[in-house]
Amino acid sequence: MPDLGLEVLFKGQNMVRLLGGLGVALKISLIAVGVSIPLGILLGILMAGKNRVVKAILRVYLEIIRIMPQLVLLFIFFFGTTRIFGWDLSGELAAIIVFILWGTAEMSDLVRGALISIPKHQYESGEALGLSGRQIYFFIVVPQAVRQLIPLSINLVTRMIKTTSLILMIGVVEVLKVAQQIIEANRMVSPNAAFGVYLAVLVLYFIACWPISMLAGYLEKKWR
Template structure:
């Protein structure tokens, strides 16, 4: 069996040079870590008493409540994004130019806007124009759905374009047309292809839900901030570390699910 390498193996001189540069870069990096640890220790941030706050029942309940609020936003956003994204993909692939052209402009415009701007637009702009009061939950969800649906529409469109054209022609030949072709033949295959990507989008939406902090929605990040305001600034590092750990755990679990789905659908 022949081994093919796409790079040149470093020679003795190059290996010595690599080890030298590794040492040169490792020394200041290690010095920086020592300085940070020393500074934190002098300020008492690394004391066990400060970190024991993460075992306090009230803090745990507050952070878990914020985590549930985060997952609620992420779940509703993903479901709505799937529905709207599918409709946008079908509209963009339509043979009717009066439908495909505006849909394309809509998708490209939303993909070029930052999510926080969309959230502010819903939370502040819509009440200013219509006089309707929008809760922080729905302002956050709608803002995220506007952005995520544009991304999901591209995923759906790529899935449809990847299918062999003969399947639709065969369905027409068998007398299956219109909505039935989409529902029973094309869409199941597309969902099967993009399902791992959907889980990855769930990870992104979970992290993007932290934007609720800026409009006062009590998600995980704001729950941590409120706990710090109540307990004192000396607990900021431990509590934010706990918040970060919860985000990492959720994202790792979702990534694990995505990997399992990819293996099973392969």
């Protein structure tokens, strides 16, 4: 069997360090998701509403955030705003801001989609039963929309976690950076460390995302 450089993983604190790196990525995505979901719900409700000006403004925000690769957004915040406004922004903070902006946009679009997907006759049968507009919204529309939304917002979490891998590119020390450091430190003793360590990183991300995806898939099937 060829040397796969797996032994590096079990040397000293290497595995713990990798996990710590993943922890940074997870922390950033959880903070971003935690803020994005409530904000996104709010904006989504506004986007499904009747105010044209508000809708147009939100639409522009959504399209701008959406059309740009997240890495470009990270660059703009990390390199651009610091240059223009002269403030000091750590990579981590820039990442959190960008992921909140992006997550809010995505979430608001999911909420808008779920709200407008409720067929018109659902409102009409609510009215025919003598329910008020508010009652129709809370007893008929929201429960149906929520069922659609939960799996989709869970999926947003995995997308967020996967996207955090990008923060390596603005110098945040996360899994990949730790991996590079470990490989570098062991290049003499284990020349094949790159295989074992990058495999471990791949597996770590998979372990972080896969159960969440499974949960989303399960809920989607159950509530279809």
